[in-house]
Amino acid sequence: MQNQHKRHILLVCKARHERAAQLGEEIRAWLTGQGHTADLVEAGLPSSLYSASDLDFVVVLGGDGTMLGVARRLVGRNVPVLGVNFGRVGFLTDAQPEDWHEKIEECLKGQEPIRSCMALRWSVLRSGAMLAEGAAINDVVVSRGALSRLVCLDIWADGQRMGSLRSDGIILCTPIGSSGYNVSAGGALLYPLMDAIGFTPVCPFLNTISPMVFPGKTDIQLQILRGSTDCYLTVDGQEGQKLEMGDILYVSGLPSAVQFMGEGTSFFERLRTRGFVLQGSTGNNTGENL
Template identity: 30%
Template sequence: MFRKVSILYKENDNLAIETAMKVQEWLKNKNVECVLFHSVGAFSSFNHSEIMAIQSSDAVIVLGGDGTMLSASRIINGRKIPIIGINMGTLGFITEIQRTDLWKSLELIFSGSYDIEERSMLNAQVFRDEETINEYLGLNDLVIGKGIMAKISDFELIINNMYVSTIKADGIIISTPTGSTAYNLSAGGPILFPTLKGLVFTPICPHTLSVRPVVLPDNFIIDLVISSNVKDIFLTIDGQIGFPLKINDRVRCRVADEKTYLIAPVGRDYFRVLREKLRWGER
């Protein structure tokens, strides 16, 4: 039973705020302590004590879309604190609970009827002149791509310290299985079952059509070196954190030691999710 819970809700979303307040009252009636009630979004910031409150919770309830879930996952930072995702948006691949099923699902979860799924995260390091200048943690993906100029870039692909190829493309996506249904899917990459271990390497509009997505084991290390002098090229983590890159910068990606833990309804059918979210089987 969860006794201490944090509630995070999508900022500037009246429905999410109103629903979060109702959930807070529901928890109070269940004698569950709400240790933090806070918005998540581009303009929301967390001080040290707020982060510590979240990281001391037994569980975190997140009301929003997948973007809100991604932000919450990075705040939890790999601690074994399960996330209860309530979909307040449209698609919602990571937010398992639909708003229409909210109270029934909460009753089941807080009576102990739930599964916890362990999801892989990725670690990304940026090297410049052989020094680490930044390090990031993500649940979905990292993307290296250009800004507004439609110009192809060169990327040296190195896997486990072995040179593979210099790839000409609009950009590169490296995604986790959880992120395989995000940008990776739009770029022609494969769908991976979300609890698999590994990474997907997917070029964005490669110059050579034979350069295809590759699924790699979870103990492989992927290095990408920016080998063309293209202005406005960025590393983006989960579509939310951006960092400008320069020629000869090296981005190293691996499966992180940290994990994200998601609460799923008992008997949840992932292929039903694909049917409902991606319209599989529709004519």
């Protein structure tokens, strides 16, 4: 370890989680004892440390929600993220708390593989002016408000009009986000390393447009039409923006926008252990069934 290149590591702990904070302090003390620079922040709080020019990698002590929030801050930075699971599902995390020492040593030595995944870039225009913009790791969702009325949308893909849609909403997701709300709404489960955008209407009226999968480079445009109830834009289930009639939402793919460290459990094993895939036991169909 004495000849190892010194690194700058940011540790991000799940908000208001005592065990994650304690382990974060333990890891920071160990890293500084090895001669590395290590900073510790609580997830969700503003910090300039995310944009440090010499940042080598980030360790997130939390669940998938914490991972999503951190990854959005790092889109396009080429700064990989290692997740230590303090959540329930752990699709995005790669290490368990008891294994942190071995995993971080491998990261410091450059022995952990890095998986590059796409993200989504979104923006909202109102009366021709930019209202809001950002990135999404899992999904961008347009949905109705509290009233049981439909959202009315006009939809384009790469400048070609697809048609109008009346529904409870619409989901645009990345491959790694496809196993969440998207699948629950009847959308396709996409392999994580694909460069694709999932497009899934939520309870469409008369099924005018079916779920689809677009190439990742597709530019998708949604416009809120007259007759819509209160509707909202939600990003990764964590950030929200109220939309108005006439607002235009633009969504496009960002290839290789986020990097996750570690090879971890295979995609299909994660699906099996989390109930997405059932193991066949009789007859000729002995594979997995979604």
